[in-house]
Amino acid sequence: MTHEYKIQIERDGRWWMVHIPELDGLTQARRLSEAELMGREWIAVSTGTPLNDVTVNVTSITVPGMGDVQRIADDLIHLRELAAQADRDAQNMASSFVDELTAAEVPVRDAGELLHLSPQRISQLANLEPDATLFEESGRSDNSAARHTEGAFHFLNRRAGGFWDRVRGHIESSYAAFPDEHKHGLVARLRKNDERQHLPAWWELYTFTLFDKLGYKIEVHPELPGSPKNPDFLVTKGHLSMYVEAAVVFNGQQDADAWNWVCDCVNAAKNPDFMVDLDIITQGKQRPAKLKIIDPLEKWLATLDADQVLADLNTGRPLPHTQLAADDWILDYTAAPVLPNRRGIPRRLIAIYPTRPATFSQDVDQLRKTLNKKGANYSKLDNAPLDRPLITAITSWSSLDESELREALFGPRSGYWRNESDPRGTRMSAVLFGNTMRAWRAADQLPELWLNPWATNPLHETEPFATVTTDDGVNSVRTPASTTAAAVFGLAPGWPNGA
Numbered sequence: 001m002t003h004e005y006k007i008q009i010e011r012d013g014r015w016w017m018v019h020i021p022e023l024d025g026l027t028q029a030r031r032l033s034e035a036e037l038m039g040r041e042w043i044a045v046s047t048g049t050p051l052n053d054v055t056v057n058v059t060s061i062t063v064p065g066m067g068d069v070q071r072i073a074d075d076l077i078h079l080r081e082l083a084a085q086a087d088r089d090a091q092n093m094a095s096s097f098v099d100e101l102t103a104a105e106v107p108v109r110d111a112g113e114l115l116h117l118s119p120q121r122i123s124q125l126a127n128l129e130p131d132a133t134l135f136e137e138s139g140r141s142d143n144s145a146a147r148h149t150e151g152a153f154h155f156l157n158r159r160a161g162g163f164w165d166r167v168r169g170h171i172e173s174s175y176a177a178f179p180d181e182h183k184h185g186l187v188a189r190l191r192k193n194d195e196r197q198h199l200p201a202w203w204e205l206y207t208f209t210l211f212d213k214l215g216y217k218i219e220v221h222p223e224l225p226g227s228p229k230n231p232d233f234l235v236t237k238g239h240l241s242m243y244v245e246a247a248v249v250f251n252g253q254q255d256a257d258a259w260n261w262v263c264d265c266v267n268a269a270k271n272p273d274f275m276v277d278l279d280i281i282t283q284g285k286q287r288p289a290k291l292k293i294i295d296p297l298e299k300w301l302a303t304l305d306a307d308q309v310l311a312d313l314n315t316g317r318p319l320p321h322t323q324l325a326a327d328d329w330i331l332d333y334t335a336a337p338v339l340p341n342r343r344g345i346p347r348r349l350i351a352i353y354p355t356r357p358a359t360f361s362q363d364v365d366q367l368r369k370t371l372n373k374k375g376a377n378y379s380k381l382d383n384a385p386l387d388r389p390l391i392t393a394i395t396s397w398s399s400l401d402e403s404e405l406r407e408a409l410f411g412p413r414s415g416y417w418r419n420e421s422d423p424r425g426t427r428m429s430a431v432l433f434g435n436t437m438r439a440w441r442a443a444d445q446l447p448e449l450w451l452n453p454w455a456t457n458p459l460h461e462t463e464p465f466a467t468v469t470t471d472d473g474v475n476s477v478r479t480p481a482s483t484t485a486a487a488v489f490g491l492a493p494g495w496p497n498g499a
Helices: 032-047 070-103 108-115 119-126 152-158 162-177 180-190 195-213 257-268 290-302 306-314 360-376 402-410 485-489
Strands: 003-012 015-020 025-029 054-063 217-220 233-237 240-249 274-282 321-326 329-337 350-352 390-396 430-434 448-451 467-470 476-479
Touching: 003 032, 015 032, 025 032, 032 054, 054 070, 070 108, 070 152, 070 180, 108 119, 152 162, 152 195, 162 180, 162 195, 180 195, 195 217, 195 233, 195 240, 195 390, 195 485, 240 360, 257 274, 257 290, 257 329, 257 350, 274 290, 290 321, 290 329, 306 329, 360 390, 360 402, 402 430
Parallel strands: 003 054, 240 390, 274 350, 390 430, 448 467
Antiparallel strands: 003 015, 015 025, 217 233, 233 240, 274 329, 321 329, 430 448, 467 476
16 A cells, blocks of 8 residues: 655755655755655655555755745746647647648648748648657656646646556557557647547547457447448447447536636645635636735735634634635635644645535536437438447536436436437437546446437447446436456556555
């Protein structure tokens, strides 16, 4: 079992002193590159823990006369990463633009004149080979937590640590198995900082990998007779063959960009002695300026004494509370004191996040709209039915519970599947649903297979998925999964924790 400890590194003469506050420990290293290892070795010996089970998180690197230099270094690393991301975005845009120019029969030399590039470079872009890897291969040192407004790819590309190395490794192996001729369109979307492009691309890659690991032969974007649409995949194993579409339901919090911004600003405020419970009383029309959130909050927390608040709690007094305005936003804070032995350790400031309004009906509507959109792709097949089962693999941005999924699929009034005199949704044989699936949760569990009992092409073979269907449109009938996600993907139990 992996144990993580926070360490603080300080320059002292010719040595780097390594402090382990949690254990009141101190060791030293000659080189900064050796500091983490020396800290891990001290922890392993002091606690009797195997070295491979000890990880460390550097919270500060202090140089006399300069203070904590890690934050400045992290800012510089972040700027370099932004520049690298901008280069990749420019490369992807240039490649797509050159493809369009070539399709419009614009000569290579004229395209080069337009983009201020050599004809040789235009020729390279027009015949761009897929990148061998998704992520940068340079060493990583950024251990900071993900920001609410930060895209998943940007976070994965910068975040250091064995946990995230294992996540990146799994994604890279999935990407390597994806057909080269289809990688170019996929990689550009995977690297987007916009989750509305990145997450569907990752889910498409996940779906491909899932069926690949299950032993299916996969054709990407197969031709569909009688339709201008191309399904994402045609998967075949033995006599079983079916079309698979991949889709993401962007429900709930994805649209609350301003909320995410406010939470990031609150977390950027600094106070070693307190965390805060945040509630949003009034949501403004625009994002408030960052300093209009941070400065008033830091000034209020600075007036509080954490030891006195802890003493007051023992007498039954409530926690300190205030409401502060930031432009037309009203933010409600309750200050929660940090225990003395935990003070000074870098952390997010928010202890309890604001509760968002319930979105049951909106979530059901978003899911139903996604199903309608996918089903509509197959409504014009020269009046012929699909020749094999159709599965739509869906994941969601925010969590959807079983009642919402059941309502969207089997709801008596507006369910996508209905058994009436004029049945609905019969083209779609099943929905393969993975609730808020993400790359780092690949080993948690397999998606569930929700079966349409009234489908034109019923799906009879469902291994290894857990299944859900209905016998009368009201009651659910369940069968369990026959294996685990970790077994399917060849990952260790508990992955990505540990090896």
